[in-house]
Amino acid sequence: MASIARCLRAARPSGLAALVKQPVPRLCSARTFSVSASNAIRKYTKEHEWIDLAADLKTGVVGISEYAAKALGDVVFVELPEEGKSVKAGDAIGAVESVKSAADINAPISCKITAVNTLLEEKPGTINQVPEDDSHGGGWIAKVQVEEQGVKDLEKLMDAEAYEEFTAAEGEH
Amino acid sequence: MATRRPRPSRAGISCAAKLLIRSSHGQHHHSLFTTRPRVSTHGLLHPSHRRPFTTNLSKPIQIYRSPSTDPYLNLSIEHHLLQHTPPSSIILFLYTNRPSVVIGRNQNPWVEVNLSRLRQKPLPLTTPHHHPSSAPSPNEQQPTSLVRRRSGGGTVFHDTGNINWTVIVPPPIFTRTLHAEMITRSLIRLGIPTARVNERHDIVITPSSDQKDYKVSGSAYKLTRTRSLHHGTCLLSSPNLGQISGLLRSPAEAFIKARGVESVRSPIRNVGIDTERFIQGVVEEFKSMYPTDDDEEIVVVDEEIARQEGSIVKGMAELMSPDWIYGQTPQFTFSTHPTEDDPRPRPPLPEGIPREFSAHFTIRHGEIQTFSITGLRYTDDIDAASQDLALSQALVGQRIHHITDWRETLQSASSTPITDAQAVGGWLNTMFGLS
Structure with missing residues (x-):
């Protein structure tokens, strides 16, 4: 999902952000959040996936962010992940097609795919309507099982507030 | 049009260089990619922005051309470049295919293509604009190839009167129109003043004779976590325009309801530009967007070596397998x-x-x-x-x-x-x- 969220405007390589004349008011603060075992945790990747990790840190739900869904345009097909497959953080697990673009969906953390949202095969537009809904009828992509490495990977991701700042800063470029 | 300069990478040793080092054993002609002398670019390219810190080994800008007309090989070379070039590099790849129908990643061949016609009726080849070193095509009498590509979008027809252009960039540079506009600027400079990108990201021309838009180039995209690929066709001088519509009309379409992506039909036309001139024009435009200090950089892929490269062999086997071409059809x-x-x-x-x-x-x-x-x-x-x-x-x-x-x-x-x-x-x- 890395590129698609940026496709509606002329963006610069992030490495050049420092050269931008106008001030960038907020910076990405990816590490201000610590994992709490008491509540379900939602985190986001820079590539615009989200993961909800259950309080027991064993199971989660994965999807793509509202910000990305908007930038994608009309989703016409979702290539769902393969059930039972174990993947590492960043691995491509599926893809969404919109406006002639096949965009990879990547695993936010190391995990094993336990279920996929078959509703999206029938109604791919659900991704545009409720991309961050992890309930029945929502636009979530896959349910996953998580082990130690996956929980560790979570530390590199952003919480909702940091992600909002990240996308706002991206949008200004 | 703004020029977006990539950040030159010192760390990224180019894919070509790696392969050259690995496979050449000191023999230049054994490498997958060989540097082509300035035959087609001589006198056209002006290395106006010199960057003294860029070394030969860390090429942030790379231009390739394939002498093969095998669609499975060319798409696999393209995929190899997508997966193996340094994340910060910017790649231009140009190739032509023998007659082929190329469907999008999530399309249904039984809906999109008249498969009986495709299998029965070999189409004439135009004279391919081969690199002089390449052997004559042994595929003269082959029926049209059916290919499922890895990018999204609809079905297109290729032959050697059509050229395919691919640009691979880091995600932050990518937009859906950036490189379609690069092609449009090339076409305008080559004498097609009406060329423009339409709302479907196709390039259309409007002949003064009938004031109607004709599609000459279609686009598709493949976006991975680290790379963004935009490729497109451009009809230069296809002798098969009259055949295309029938080839892309299936008798089963009326009986099939398919998930996935349906093609949109557009009237098409040749732009009537010679392949070599088109390539020169596009390379020139690409270089003015991404200036380098290297004016000897059109690299011609060595077909023999490419066919032995592990990831290309694997890519071709997948693209040619019925389980990919047919089995990947959405329900x-x-x-x-x-x-x-x-x-x-x-x-x-x-x-x-x-x-x-x-x-x-x-x-x-x-x-x-x-x-x-x-x-x-x-x-x-x-x-x-x-x-x-x-x-x-x-x-x-x-x-x-x-x-x-x-x-x-x-x-x-x-x-x-x-x-x-x-x-x-x-x-x-x-x-x-x-x-």
């Missing part, structure tokens, strides 16, 4: 009669097929999930309904692309000889391009 339903999900009126079935006959089946990943056939007549006509049911059940689980003759398939799935096997099986063969 679809074939119904001889209108259904609740697909109420379109159907064309009449041909004579010889019994009036009571109906068939309805669902295919997922190439595999028959449900099959319901009724109204067949059997030589032993005691209980036709239960024969229909047994036949239907026997077909569930079969792979549609493994069926080579429906007459045999129907007959061998039935314990009783079918009176209508020839007529019904023959018609299904026509529908699925097997006749």
